[in-house]
Amino acid sequence: MTFNGEIPKWIAPYIDQAKIKEIETAIVRAEKKTSGEIVPLVVKSSSAIGHVPIITFSAIFIAMLIFSLEHFQRSHIFDMAYWPVVNVLLAVLMAFVISRFEFVQRTLISEDDRQAQVKLRAELEFYRLGMTKTAGSTGILVFVSLLERRIEVMADQSIASKLPAETWTGVVEQVLSGIRQGDLAKGLCNAIDTCGTILADNFPIAPGDQNELRDHILFKI
Numbered sequence: 001m002t003f004n005g006e007i008p009k010w011i012a013p014y015i016d017q018a019k020i021k022e023i024e025t026a027i028v029r030a031e032k033k034t035s036g037e038i039v040p041l042v043v044k045s046s047s048a049i050g051h052v053p054i055i056t057f058s059a060i061f062i063a064m065l066i067f068s069l070e071h072f073q074r075s076h077i078f079d080m081a082y083w084p085v086v087n088v089l090l091a092v093l094m095a096f097v098i099s100r101f102e103f104v105q106r107t108l109i110s111e112d113d114r115q116a117q118v119k120l121r122a123e124l125e126f127y128r129l130g131m132t133k134t135a136g137s138t139g140i141l142v143f144v145s146l147l148e149r150r151i152e153v154m155a156d157q158s159i160a161s162k163l164p165a166e167t168w169t170g171v172v173e174q175v176l177s178g179i180r181q182g183d184l185a186k187g188l189c190n191a192i193d194t195c196g197t198i199l200a201d202n203f204p205i206a207p208g209d210q211n212e213l214r215d216h217i218l219f220k221i
Contacts, residue, residue: 007020007219008044008219008221010044010146010221011042011044011146011219014042014146014184014185015042015184015185015217019184019185020185020217022185022189023040023185023188023189023192023217024215024216024217026188026189026192026193027039027040027192027215027216027217028215029192029193029196030192030193030195030196030197030199031196031205031211031215032196032205033196033197033199033200033204033205034138034196034199034200034203034204034205035136035138035199035203035204035205035206035209036138036139036140036159036195036196036199036203037131037134037138037139037140037211037212037213038140038142038192038195038196038199039129039131039139039140039141039142039213039216039218040141040142040144040188040191040192040217040218041125041129041141041142041143041144041217041218041219041220042144042146042184042217042218042219042220043121043125043143043144043145043146043219043220043221044146044147044220044221045105045145045146045147045148045221046114046117046118046120046121046122046145046147046148046150047105047109047113047114047117047118047145047147047148048117049099049105049108049109049147051108052099052104052105052108052109053095053096053099054095055108056094056095056098056099056104056108057091057092057094057095060091060094060095060098061087061088061091064087064091069087070083070084070087073087102146102147105147106147106148106149109148114148114150115150117148118143118145118148118150118152119152121143121145122141122143122145122152122154123154125141125143125220126139126141126143126154129141129213129218130213131154131156131213132156132157133212134156134212134213135210135212136158136203137156137157137158137159138156138158138159138199138203139155139156139213140153140154140155140156140159140195140199141153141154141155142171142175142188142191142192142195144175144184144188146179149176149179151171151172151175151176152172153168153171153172153195155168158203159199159202159203162202163198163202167198168195170194171191171194171195171198172191174187174190174191174194175187175188175190175191177190178190178191188217
């Protein structure tokens with residue numbers, strides 16, 4: 001689902017309406033210098049996390065066994081035959097709560113998986129958003145996946161044929177820097193300005209240039 005106009009709850013801690021305006025102003029400013037079409041997209045997550053509650057439950061239950069929780073309960077609370085059932089239910093409840101924290105989800109997804117799944121999601125969204133359909137093949141996607149704290153810059157054929165992937169390393173670092181400083185919008189604005197400067201040298205704006213993609217930031221689950 002793409003959000004336009006209404007800020008989803010999960011992005012509200014990072015970006016408000018004023019910040020959205022700053023980002024969209026940065027897009028307009030950057031595209032005045034280039035025929036490139038810059039689209040920032042922020043998603044809540046890219047990785048599958050269905051395994052996280054299961055691993056969390058297993059870890060909690062094993063800890064209960066290692067530390068002899070049932071023995072403690074029988075000795076210091078009261079002797080009851082149903083403690084094993086109670087402890088399983090307690091482990092399920094604790095796993096449900098703990099596994100909802102993003103840092104837990106991040107921890108239980110391997111670095112290789114995070115990298116692969118974010119890249120795959122970025123590629124998928126690049127095509128879903130129709131960024132391969134610009135007249136000059138000059139679409140560029142700045143993709144931010146919040147859960148994984150990973151950024152991908154995807155460029156269409158004309159740009160990718162002239163500029164190596166390493167070109168965007170600084171752009172990625174600017175967004176990450178913004179996230180680390182608690183100001184995602186500032187990181188995106190800096191990254192968009194940098195994209196505009198890079199593209200202006202190789203893809204300067206031409207007379208009669210048409211704005212083919214809306215100058216909006218997009219949000220998806």
